[in-house]
Amino acid sequence: MYRYSQFDDEFVRTRVAEFRGQVERRLDGSLSEDEFKPLRLKNGLYLQLHAYMLRVAIPYGTLNSRQMRQLAMIAERWDKGYGHFTTRQNIQFNWPKLRDVPDILDALADVSMHAIQTSGNCIRNVTADHFAGAACDEIEDPRPTAELLRQWSTDHPEFQYLPRKFKIAVTGSPNDRAVTRAHDIGLRMVRDDFGKPGFEVLIGGGLGRTPMIGMVARAFLPKDHLLPYIEAILRVYNLAGRRDNKHKARIKILVHETGRDIIRERIEAEFKRRLAVFPGIDPQLMEDIDASFRLPEFIDRPQDEHEGLLSSDPEYREWAEQNLTDHRQDGYRIVTVSLKAIGATPGDATSDQMRAIAAIAEKYAYDEIRVSHEQNIILPHVPLASMPGVYADLKAVGLAAANIGLISDIIACPGMDYCSLATARSIPVAQDIAREFNALELEKRIGHIKVKISGCINACGHHHVGHIGILGLDRAGVENYQITLGGDGTETAAIGRRAGPGFAADELLPALRRLIDRYLETRLDDRETFLACYRRLGEAPFLAALYPDNPRYAGEQL
Amino acid sequence: MPRKFTPKVITSNDLLEGDVIYLARDGEWVRDIRRAALYDDENEAISALACADSHRHRHVGAYLADAALNDEGLPDPVHFREVFRTRGPTNYFHGKQADS
Numbered sequence: 001m002y003r004y005s006q007f008d009d010e011f012v013r014t015r016v017a018e019f020r021g022q023v024e025r026r027l028d029g030s031l032s033e034d035e036f037k038p039l040r041l042k043n044g045l046y047l048q049l050h051a052y053m054l055r056v057a058i059p060y061g062t063l064n065s066r067q068m069r070q071l072a073m074i075a076e077r078w079d080k081g082y083g084h085f086t087t088r089q090n091i092q093f094n095w096p097k098l099r100d101v102p103d104i105l106d107a108l109a110d111v112s113m114h115a116i117q118t119s120g121n122c123i124r125n126v127t128a129d130h131f132a133g134a135a136c137d138e139i140e141d142p143r144p145t146a147e148l149l150r151q152w153s154t155d156h157p158e159f160q161y162l163p164r165k166f167k168i169a170v171t172g173s174p175n176d177r178a179v180t181r182a183h184d185i186g187l188r189m190v191r192d193d194f195g196k197p198g199f200e201v202l203i204g205g206g207l208g209r210t211p212m213i214g215m216v217a218r219a220f221l222p223k224d225h226l227l228p229y230i231e232a233i234l235r236v237y238n239l240a241g242r243r244d245n246k247h248k249a250r251i252k253i254l255v256h257e258t259g260r261d262i263i264r265e266r267i268e269a270e271f272k273r274r275l276a277v278f279p280g281i282d283p284q285l286m287e288d289i290d291a292s293f294r295l296p297e298f299i300d301r302p303q304d305e306h307e308g309l310l311s312s313d314p315e316y317r318e319w320a321e322q323n324l325t326d327h328r329q330d331g332y333r334i335v336t337v338s339l340k341a342i343g344a345t346p347g348d349a350t351s352d353q354m355r356a357i358a359a360i361a362e363k364y365a366y367d368e369i370r371v372s373h374e375q376n377i378i379l380p381h382v383p384l385a386s387m388p389g390v391y392a393d394l395k396a397v398g399l400a401a402a403n404i405g406l407i408s409d410i411i412a413c414p415g416m417d418y419c420s421l422a423t424a425r426s427i428p429v430a431q432d433i434a435r436e437f438n439a440l441e442l443e444k445r446i447g448h449i450k451v452k453i454s455g456c457i458n459a460c461g462h463h464h465v466g467h468i469g470i471l472g473l474d475r476a477g478v479e480n481y482q483i484t485l486g487g488d489g490t491e492t493a494a495i496g497r498r499a500g501p502g503f504a505a506d507e508l509l510p511a512l513r514r515l516i517d518r519y520l521e522t523r524l525d526d527r528e529t530f531l532a533c534y535r536r537l538g539e540a541p542f543l544a545a546l547y548p549d550n551p552r553y554a555g556e557q558l
Numbered sequence: 559m560p561r562k563f564t565p566k567v568i569t570s571n572d573l574l575e576g577d578v579i580y581l582a583r584d585g586e587w588v589r590d591i592r593r594a595a596l597y598d599d600e601n602e603a604i605s606a607l608a609c610a611d612s613h614r615h616r617h618v619g620a621y622l623a624d625a626a627l628n629d630e631g632l633p634d635p636v637h638f639r640e641v642f643r644t645r646g647p648t649n650y651f652h653g654k655q656a657d658s
Contacts, residue, residue, distance in 0.1 A: 029615040033618050050576065050577065050652075052575075080650075080652055098576070345649045425642075427647075477638065479638060
């Protein structure tokens, strides 16, 4: 993986020292909160409902064991012994004290990490396919591109005060695991007519209060043109994006209000100007970046023990069927470690669990760890020969839940248990759904389904792209949950449709039961997923199941 | 018709720890809502908030929150958000519920 150069290290250390001074000045009263707030946000420090929250960047979700151990140490020493992995492949600490934050940032700098640009109206942590480098369907590893964008965007003087935050995602595969269509810029690697890799560039996607699927700005962009083209997009947005209303300030609104063709023309015109003065990427720099993402040397080793366990241990088999994904290399698999044990908080890992993952990665898996936007941990390169050991070590720390892609593998934002913006809780809803369908032993029967929960319209829980999306709202002082159906965050992206009136907290689970029962009754066979069934039948039968007593929907039987 | 004023407490977050705090009658910031001053009069509440805003070195983001007297004659939160702020998160036994 990419290692900090001396320049990177000095830059991060200088920022920590600067922030240490800012905290001191806040504490001695020489800075007011109005002055301090933008400074702390620039360093990822929020004030939430019960405490401060520190959001640490994990560039494109990639970590090594040393970094993971340091996160475990930070959680134990300065927090409450756990961390929360987020939908932007970051980690959040929920209980740091203001006075300790400069020390935490120093501890992060010790392992080439920081919290810069995890907040504010700047280019945020660039996310990427969590299977990068390991996926069978990959054209090229997207991480060198993500790293280039990270270096280019970090402290970029022109783009520190954009109209609003700006999120970029990259995937190297046709199967989109990085939700590129719901980003300000989504980059999907494609090949041109001569087989040369480049990018399809999507702009103006996003969730939040105005969910939109990104439009294609360029069907094919040569890789060499990436930086000037991205700069052109950012320049057009920086100049023309609205600053009068923060709810209308994202690039998606600019695209929508200006018109796709006009925006495209403006970007192309700016791109021409940028390209004319663009000296090209320093080949040595790009070579160094590429070199840091070279794949490990894969070795063919006997898999007898794995094969044996598949037939002798049903729990192992279930885990292997559910949590392993094919690898580009024979004899290897991608392991998805579920952070969604039944009843657990989605995305949370204790310090002990983080250390166990670090040890497993080091011992069996080439020291590579990823965080997925679905709030799970990925071990991208695991030989089948080592799989029994990996499973045993995961199981020992409660990380062997065999539920990837099932109804209990839920994305949930922190919601009103932590977040000061939330209008309702998300975590207990996720816990209840997981417990309910697990107790009914329906999970495997239901099969592949994406349930995503947000505790407010800002949609950190990606509910708009959940096959079933749940949005928590405050209705006259009571928590109320709105359901959306048919969302999709992949290459066939779609924004879910709001079903109808929301449900009180105690009505939500029975409603979901009816919805799932309807799916099980009406699917063609057990290979037809919830989403496929919904797309085939349309919403009417599902609305009838959700609102059996509401004459507006109940008549719509099959 | 302007809405009738409902009783309020003044609440904020502690500068150092971020913990939820309330303004007590004697002008101290306290961690327990039951010790908070309850304002029945709108003008009094607004001027107390303005005064609270002046000690900004101590806390962050003071505001007025609805509260009502309970059976013991002490303030209780009204809205569920404020109820959570008096306890902590529901997924772990952390925050005020664990500290008290």
